Amino acid sequence: MGALWRGWRDVLGRLGFDSAALDAKxxxxxxxxxxxxxxxxxxxxxxxxxxxxRVAELLQRRMTGESVARIIGEREFYxxxxxxxxxxxxxxxxxxxxxxxARGVLPAGGHLxxxxxxxxxxxxxxxxxxxxxxxxxxxxxxxxxxxxKANAERNGVAERLTLLQGSWFDALAEHRTAPSPLRGEGWxxxxxxxxxxxxxxxxxxPSGRPLPSGERWDPAQKFNLIVSNxxxxxxxxxxxxSPEVKDFDPRLALDGGPDGLAxxxxxxxxAKTWLKPGGWLMVExxxxxxxxxxxxxxxxxxxxxxxxxxLNGLDRVVxxxxx
Ligand SMILES: C[S@@+](CC[C@H](N)C(=O)[O-])C[C@H]1O[C@@H](n2cnc3c(N)ncnc32)[C@H](O)[C@@H]1O
Numbered sequence: 001m002g003a004l005w006r007g008w009r010d011v012l013g014r015l016g017f018d019s020a021a022l023d024a025k026x027x028x029x030x031x032x033x034x035x036x037x038x039x040x041x042x043x044x045x046x047x048x049x050x051x052x053x054r055v056a057e058l059l060q061r062r063m064t065g066e067s068v069a070r071i072i073g074e075r076e077f078y079x080x081x082x083x084x085x086x087x088x089x090x091x092x093x094x095x096x097x098x099x100x101x102a103r104g105v106l107p108a109g110g111h112l113x114x115x116x117x118x119x120x121x122x123x124x125x126x127x128x129x130x131x132x133x134x135x136x137x138x139x140x141x142x143x144x145x146x147x148x149k150a151n152a153e154r155n156g157v158a159e160r161l162t163l164l165q166g167s168w169f170d171a172l173a174e175h176r177t178a179p180s181p182l183r184g185e186g187w188x189x190x191x192x193x194x195x196x197x198x199x200x201x202x203x204x205x206p207s208g209r210p211l212p213s214g215e216r217w218d219p220a221q222k223f224n225l226i227v228s229n230x231x232x233x234x235x236x237x238x239x240x241x242s243p244e245v246k247d248f249d250p251r252l253a254l255d256g257g258p259d260g261l262a263x264x265x266x267x268x269x270x271a272k273t274w275l276k277p278g279g280w281l282m283v284e285x286x287x288x289x290x291x292x293x294x295x296x297x298x299x300x301x302x303x304x305x306x307x308x309x310x311l312n313g314l315d316r317v318v319x320x321x322x323x
Contacts, residue, residue, distance in 0.1 A: 002043035004028060004052060008059045015063060023068050024059065030072050031055040065243030078125035082151050087143035089253035091121040094310045095229055098284050098317050099125045101308060105280045106225050108132055113274060115168050115228040115267060116140075118253060120148030120161070122227055127157040134160045136223075138171040141252055168263065169270045222276045229284035230263030232256040261292055268296040275322040282319045290315035 005028035012020035029039045031054040032047070047055070061071050069075035069090050074083055077091035078099050084090060099122060106112060109132045114123040117137035127133050139145050145163045152158040164171040233254045238246060245254070256262055264283065271281045281302060285293050290307040297305045302320035310316035 001028070001032070001034075001039055001045050001047055004047055004055060005039065008055070011059070012062065017062075023062055026068050027058040027062060027071060028055050031058050064247075066248050067244050070248055075119075077119075077121040078128075080121075080125060080128060080155050082119045082121050082124075083147055083154070084119060085143060085147045087141045087250050087252075088119040088147045089249050091119055094312075094314075094316055095122065095284055096125075097308060097310050098122060098227060098229060098282055101282055101317055101319060102126050102225055102227050102280075103129055105282075106130060106133055110224040111135065111221060112225040112227060113172075113223045114138065115226065116230045116253075116263070117148050117163070118144050118229075120151045120163075122229060123161055124148075124152055124155050124157055126227075127160050128155050136162045136164060136172070138164045138166060138168065140165070140167050141250070144250075144253075168266050169274060172274065222274055222279070224276055224279050226267070226271055226275060226279070226281045227283070228263070228267055230256065230267065232260045232263065232284070232286045232289060234258065234260040259292075260286060260289065261296070264289075264293050264296050268293075268300045268302075271302065271320075272300060272322050277322060279322045280319060281322065282317055284316060285318055287314040287316070290318060293318045 005024045008028065009021045009024035012023055017023060025036050025039060029036050032039070032051055034042070058071055062068065067090060070084060073085075074081055075090055076082070077093075078096050082091055102112070102122070103126060106126065110130070112123060112126060112133065112135040114120075114135060114137040117123060117139045120137055123135045123137045127135055137145075137148060139148065142165050145165055148163055149158070152161045152163075164175055166172075166174050231252065231254050233241070233256055235255050235258055237260075238251065238254050241254070256264075264285075267281070267283060275281065281297070283293065285307075294305045294307060297318065297320040303323045304319070304321035306319050307315045308317040308319065
């Protein structure tokens with residue numbers, strides 16, 4: 001096994017992969033069903049042709065630029081495991097700052113909204129650390145919500161997280177205006193992440209509403225906290241990103257329109273409608289978007305607008321208060 005992974009390490013190294021050794025170890029271990037520690041302790045074990053072929057298939061995917069996390073189908077975020085699919089952005093470590101800040105303001109028993117939830121990493125990380133909090137997570141992609149549902153279940157927060165498919169705040173409004181006869185006037189249909197997995201269509205149609213009616217949520221409720229990591233890369237720049245991002249992260253998760261600010265305008269315009277007095281809005285931003293996003297929030301009379309930097313010293317999160 002040692003010779004096998006080291007051989008692939010050398011191939012990746014020659015191709016210029018910075019993390020050639022780690023990638024080769026992780027993918028070899030994954031293909032063989034072994035952790036990196038087990039791999040190390042079985043250096044001299046022989047590998048049959050079928051197993052070597054499985055390893056080669058994964059490494060060849062890596063050579064096209066697909067990330068190790070996408071190949072393995074899982075990535076850790078805030079110390080928790082998150083399954084990925086083709087519709088989910090791979091959660092980034094920078095986004096953990098948003099979770100830290102959110103945890104600092106969400107009151108006991110608080111209720112949050114996450115716009116553009118993807119894998120569900122942000123609300124799931126918050127709810128996993130705040131056992132009395134509840135939340136709603138929205139995404140336009142039904143396929144992303146399938147992953148978010150699985151992740152909510154796996155991380156033990158499914159009963160406290162409702163998932164809604166739709167565009168930004170329209171998802172809330174749509175579910176409000178579609179009362180179910182079973183639920184009574186004013187109760188919208190969402191799909192609660194705690195609904196039975198069997199009730200989900202595993203391959204939802206790309207358009208339409210694949211989510212079955214699950215639990216109910218009260219659309220009259222407002223939020224103590226709205227969080228979002230929306231797509232914020234300008235359309236022109238998306239084309240110039242590394243293959244790992246451009247070819248494998250979903251375009252819907254990246255493209256923020258001609259100036260990268262389109263989702264922030266929608267969020268700024270409607271946040272106060274959905275925030276409780278005293279509630280907070282927090283969004284992840286690109287390193288050069290702090291001033292522009294602050295200006296959008298100030299224009300809508302949000303208070304205490306501030307930018308927070310990540311561990312690399314880059315502007316990463318804008319927060320605002322609805323007094
Ligand atoms: C940058 S990704 C963030 C995903 C996840 N929150 C994270 O931090 O890893 C943006 C997400 O917004 C979703 N999205 C894009 N346009 C949307 C829209 N109009 N309404 C709701 N969600 C949208 C994408 O599908 C994607 O999941």
